Amino acid sequence: MSGAIAPFFPDYRGKMEYYCLDCGQSRGADELLYACSACGGTFLLRDADFDKLRRMDGAAWREVFDRRAGEKTPLARGIFRYYELMAPALEPEDLVCLGEGHTPEVEASKALRSIIGLPFAYKNDGQNPSASFKDRGMACAFSHLKAMIRKHGWTEVLAVCASTGDTSAAAAMYAAHLGEPVKSVVLLPKGKVTALQLAQPLGSGARVLELPGVFDDCMKVVEYLAGHYRVALLNSKNAWRILGQESYAYEIAQWHDWNMEGLCIFVPIGNAGNITAVLSGFLKLHTLDIISNLPRIFGVQSAHADPLCRYYESGEKEFFPVRVRSSVAQAAMIGAPVSFPRVRRLAVEYRRVAGDSAFQVIRVAEQDIMDSMLLANRHGHIACTQGGESLAGLRAALDLGLVGGGEYAVLDSTAHMLKFADFQNRYFAGELEREYAVRSDPALVNLPLSLFSQAEKDALGEEEYIRQAGQGIAGLLNLCGRADG
Ligand SMILES: *Cc1c(COP(=O)(O)O)cnc(C)c1O
Ligand SMILES: [Zn+2]
Numbered sequence: 001m002s003g004a005i006a007p008f009f010p011d012y013r014g015k016m017e018y019y020c021l022d023c024g025q026s027r028g029a030d031e032l033l034y035a036c037s038a039c040g041g042t043f044l045l046r047d048a049d050f051d052k053l054r055r056m057d058g059a060a061w062r063e064v065f066d067r068r069a070g071e072k073t074p075l076a077r078g079i080f081r082y083y084e085l086m087a088p089a090l091e092p093e094d095l096v097c098l099g100e101g102h103t104p105e106v107e108a109s110k111a112l113r114s115i116i117g118l119p120f121a122y123k124n125d126g127q128n129p130s131a132s133f134k135d136r137g138m139a140c141a142f143s144h145l146k147a148m149i150r151k152h153g154w155t156e157v158l159a160v161c162a163s164t165g166d167t168s169a170a171a172a173m174y175a176a177h178l179g180e181p182v183k184s185v186v187l188l189p190k191g192k193v194t195a196l197q198l199a200q201p202l203g204s205g206a207r208v209l210e211l212p213g214v215f216d217d218c219m220k221v222v223e224y225l226a227g228h229y230r231v232a233l234l235n236s237k238n239a240w241r242i243l244g245q246e247s248y249a250y251e252i253a254q255w256h257d258w259n260m261e262g263l264c265i266f267v268p269i270g271n272a273g274n275i276t277a278v279l280s281g282f283l284k285l286h287t288l289d290i291i292s293n294l295p296r297i298f299g300v301q302s303a304h305a306d307p308l309c310r311y312y313e314s315g316e317k318e319f320f321p322v323r324v325r326s327s328v329a330q331a332a333m334i335g336a337p338v339s340f341p342r343v344r345r346l347a348v349e350y351r352r353v354a355g356d357s358a359f360q361v362i363r364v365a366e367q368d369i370m371d372s373m374l375l376a377n378r379h380g381h382i383a384c385t386q387g388g389e390s391l392a393g394l395r396a397a398l399d400l401g402l403v404g405g406g407e408y409a410v411l412d413s414t415a416h417m418l419k420f421a422d423f424q425n426r427y428f429a430g431e432l433e434r435e436y437a438v439r440s441d442p443a444l445v446n447l448p449l450s451l452f453s454q455a456e457k458d459a460l461g462e463e464e465y466i467r468q469a470g471q472g473i474a475g476l477l478n479l480c481g482r483a484d485g
Contacts, residue, residue: 140244
């Protein structure tokens with residue numbers, strides 16, 4: 001034997017198809033499609049042969065996934081460990097893996113747990129390669145794109161998205177890795193984007209085009225392009241992204257050894273692609289008896305961007321877009337979520353299986369989002385503002401008596417705190433604009449304290465300066481002297 005590791009790859013191939021949530025028509029998956037050509041409705045992808053997966057029982061599936069988790073090939077380690085549940089029509093040569101998925105759950109310290117009043121963990125999706133969960137979906141969407149390029153022999157294709165943040169960072173990174181014949185373009189609203197938000201797509205070599213208006217205006221142009229040219233659209237309208245993001249649910253289930261008893265999952269909602277994937281992912285696991293009960297899922301929205309809260313409060317009668325106000329959970333600041341039809345459909349199914357309390361949407365205040373993020377990070381987490389929104393959601397659910405007892409919460413920190421550090425800095429400096437409606441709590445503010453000026457240092461001379469600086473700091477911090485003098 002050569003000692004080479006046998007390459008992981010399953011034999012199973014499903015029949016992937018786009019199906020329209022509005023008119024029910026389906027289309028083959030060998031195309032780039034983003035809306036139903038018959039009615040304009042929203043697509044999800046499904047495996048028409050999914051029932052064949054039932055030939056294996058839940059225990060056998062669990063064993064398969066657990067075995068793969070111990071394998072040494074990149075494919076088995078990342079999100080494609082769950083190949084059969086996600087996009088089982090893609091060939092191994094087409095799968096793109098840049099180290100996405102496999103993110104840790106980090107438990108709250110004893111101190112933080114006692115402040116909050118319930119044990120919980122953050123699942124750090126900011127530990128994905130471009131530092132947000134979007135990489136899960138992009139890995140799947142770009143794998144499909146690669147398959148299309150191979151099958152159709154395309155010599156040129158444009159990967160395009162409209163985004164002010166994490167979507168463009170992720171799309172540009174995957175496009176850069178694929179290289180020819182993929183060209184990557186990001187459309188951004190001029191003047192609405194920070195230098196930090198530009199840094200990732202520019203660094204990946206994407207063509208960044210600025211247009212007047214806001215995000216929604218850019219999105220309309222992207223949709224026009226996708227409707228008229230050979231263009232891969234990478235916003236979450238792209239149903240392949242949803243499949244990749246289901247891996248978030250699979251990983252939680254596996255992390256908890258497939259036991260969902262007493263588990264509550266908190267997910268921030270923006271365009272609602274992520275919550276769609278979480279609902280869909282757990283439902284698939286349940287259908288195949290890989291888990292025997294469903295965890296409870298709480299979607300969280302800011303009071304400044306809360307269309308789903310309003311829909312569920314109305315008794316699921318009427319959905320209307322809301323005009324958003326400024327939110328520190330900027331990545332979730334969306335008034336007309338593209339994936340609303342997907343959530344509506346899947347939530348009905350989820351509640352049918354697990355009861356009404358198994359899926360709920362909670363509204364939180366901007367103040368609580370900021371304060372929760374800062375509180376979490378002061379206890380060793382790396383939560384972004386959307387992660388703060390998840391914790392604010394847990395606190396609201398506790399206040400409302402919706403969770404408690406022996407329950408355990410898993411909170412989604414959807415990006416790395418560094419990406420949203422600007423909000424922390426403005427909070428500390430007391431410079432968050434009024435429209436956020438956030439006051440800086442002095443107990444959470446942390447600012448550097450400047451000691452000595454350069455002129456003072458120069459005047460003292462090297463040795464005397466070190467002595468005075470050391471003694472000054474010792475006095476400030478009440479340090480005890482060393483016993484040995
Ligand atoms: C995209 C994004 C969200 C919102 O996810 P949706 O799928 O649009 O609901 C939340 N947090 C971060 C960091 C994001 O990038
Ligand atoms: Zn349709």
